[in-house]
Structure formats: C-alpha cells, structure tokens
Amino acid sequence: MLIYKVLRGPEWAQLERDGETQGAPVDLADGFVHLSTGEQLGETLARHFAGEDGLVLLACEAEGMGDALRWEPSRGGALFPHLYRRLRMDDIAFTHPIVLRDERHLTGIE
Numbered sequence: 001m002l003i004y005k006v007l008r009g010p011e012w013a014q015l016e017r018d019g020e021t022q023g024a025p026v027d028l029a030d031g032f033v034h035l036s037t038g039e040q041l042g043e044t045l046a047r048h049f050a051g052e053d054g055l056v057l058l059a060c061e062a063e064g065m066g067d068a069l070r071w072e073p074s075r076g077g078a079l080f081p082h083l084y085r086r087l088r089m090d091d092i093a094f095t096h097p098i099v100l101r102d103e104r105h106l107t108g109i110e
Helices: 009-018 026-031 039-047 062-068
Strands: 002-008 057-061 069-073 079-083 092-101 104-106
Touching: 002 009, 002 039, 009 057, 039 104, 057 062, 062 069, 062 079
Parallel strands: none
Antiparallel strands: 002 057, 057 092, 069 079, 092 104
C-alpha cells in the first residue's frame, strides 16, 4: 500500500542531501513523521499547505516501514500512518512535484 509525505522544497533538498530526515517542523514537534493515505492527501494539503507552491510528494510503501509505522487516530478519528523513525530515501518508491493551479494542489495521483 502506498502512503504519502508532502515536503516543502528545502525539506526535500535536505532529505536528498542527507539521505534521511526527521521531517518537517510539525513532525519534530509531534515526535513522528506524519504521512497520509491517498484518500487523506487532499485534505492534508488543504489544511496544512493551503496556497503553498514548490511542494514535493513522496510515495512510500507502507509494508517496508515495519513496526516503526503505526496507524493512529487523528482528524475525526480516521487512522493516519505515523512513522516513528527517520524517513529514509530508501523508503521512497517515487516522488512527484505538486503543482499549485487555481489554488488547488495537483499531486499527479488524482
């Protein structure tokens, strides 16, 4: 199953440079890397990245993350994937730029 992480350009550049990341500031504050399913992605973008350009979508295979991936309740009790270790380049199946068009994010997986 593919799950997704959205990073801002500088966060993506840091991951590419270092090979791993603790995530964005919200991830550091919460103690885990926030991820979303394909169904949750649109609302994640609208809530946390409204109007932001220069975003990168990272697709990851959930099965490869082992016990460090936990499904926990969040918005409205929905279960969200949370990664309790650094996100590594080898976790990423593919990346895709997220295009901002008419105030709407286009991820390429629609």
